Amino acid sequence: MERWVPLFPVSASAHADAVDHLYFFLILVSGFFTALIFVSILAFSIRYRRSRHPVPRAAPKSIGLELFWTAIPFMITLVMFVWGLKVYMDGETPPHGAQDIYVVGKQWMWKVQHPEGRREMNELHVPVNTPIKLTLTSQDVIHSFYLPVFRMKQDAIPGQYRTLWFQANRTGSYHLFCAEYCGTNHSKMIGQVVVMDEHDYDAWLSGVDNARPVESGAKLFVEYDCVSCHGTGQRVRCPTLGGLFGTYVKLQDGSSVVFDEQYIRESILYPEAKIVAGFPLAMSTFKGQLNEEQIIDLIAYIKSLSPASTSAEKRQ
Numbered sequence: 520m521e522r523w524v525p526l527f528p529v530s531a532s533a534h535a536d537a538v539d540h541l542y543f544f545l546i547l548v549s550g551f552f553t554a555l556i557f558v559s560i561l562a563f564s565i566r567y568r569r570s571r572h573p574v575p576r577a578a579p580k581s582i583g584l585e586l587f588w589t590a591i592p593f594m595i596t597l598v599m600f601v602w603g604l605k606v607y608m609d610g611e612t613p614p615h616g617a618q619d620i621y622v623v624g625k626q627w628m629w630k631v632q633h634p635e636g637r638r639e640m641n642e643l644h645v646p647v648n649t650p651i652k653l654t655l656t657s658q659d660v661i662h663s664f665y666l667p668v669f670r671m672k673q674d675a676i677p678g679q680y681r682t683l684w685f686q687a688n689r690t691g692s693y694h695l696f697c698a699e700y701c702g703t704n705h706s707k708m709i710g711q712v713v714v715m716d717e718h719d720y721d722a723w724l725s726g727v728d729n730a731r732p733v734e735s736g737a738k739l740f741v742e743y744d745c746v747s748c749h750g751t752g753q754r755v756r757c758p759t760l761g762g763l764f765g766t767y768v769k770l771q772d773g774s775s776v777v778f779d780e781q782y783i784r785e786s787i788l789y790p791e792a793k794i795v796a797g798f799p800l801a802m803s804t805f806k807g808q809l810n811e812e813q814i815i816d817l818i819a820y821i822k823s824l825s826p827a828s829t830s831a832e833k834r835q
């Protein structure tokens with residue numbers, strides 16, 4: 520598309536093509552009806568101008584005609600709805616096994632954390648032909664992570680995790696924007712997404728030897744003394760955490776909640792919010808002690824725990 524429509528962004532994923540096709544369909548339909556209406560107005564105002572005809576009598580009502588021009592636009596808008604819904608749902612549903620990458624927005628930069636340990640700033644390196652799932656949050660105000668080449672945008676909201684996924688199908692480096700006005704230097708909150716082939720990506724990943732989030736999380740788990748309550752053999756005051764990720768946990772008030780990123784984050788910062796059934800509130804808040812990246816590290820660690828080995832001790 521980008522070759523013959525000036526200024527149109529390059530497409531670098533199958534989803535971007537799907538969005539473009541829908542977009543051009545909408546333009547086409549709108550263009551057709553705009554032209555139809557304007558040409559009709561012109562033609563009728565010439566054909567039936569007053570000097571040629573006396574004021575005509577109103578035409579008799581035609582149910583058939585009314586049905587015709589109601590039903591056809593209705594069908595067309597239904598097509599738009601179903602087609603749009605499909606494209607939207609595809610964009611909202613990351614495939615199983617997508618590669619996780621965490622992104623934290625702050626005034627005015629994007630901080631990216633790869634599970635293999637590499638961190639980067641205002642750049643996002645990804646392998647080609649691999650589904651990538653970004654989990655986004657913000658440590659101050661609302662930002663919006665925008666990747667035009669993939670036709671993908673998601674808000675980064677303080678206190679929440681939002682996801683965005685894409686699968687690049689061509690290598691190269693492309694724009695990355697903040698698409699939500701977030702203060703003085705919003706316009707400078709830009710960067711690039713670099714799509715590399717598998718081999719280059721592996722080389723790039725191993726370029727710097729940072730600790731993996733799972734490892735940093737395991738350290739924090741001990742450092743902040745989570746382990747003295749949540750470790751193995753400490754089942755009295757606090758629930759152990761192994762194997763819980765993605766399951767439902769029962770709460771004191773009888774309701775249940777999915778044990779996911781959002782729930783872990785909330786429980787670290789606001790332990791009193793949702794207390795697991797059968798346990799007293801024995802935990803105090805870690806608000807102000809941990810930053811968003813440390814919380815992400817802890818989540819990565821808790822996610823990695825299997826039901827049997829809840830132990831940070833074993834990893835030491």
Ligand code: CUA
Nearest residue numbers: 662697699701
């Ligand atoms: Cu961040 Cu605009």
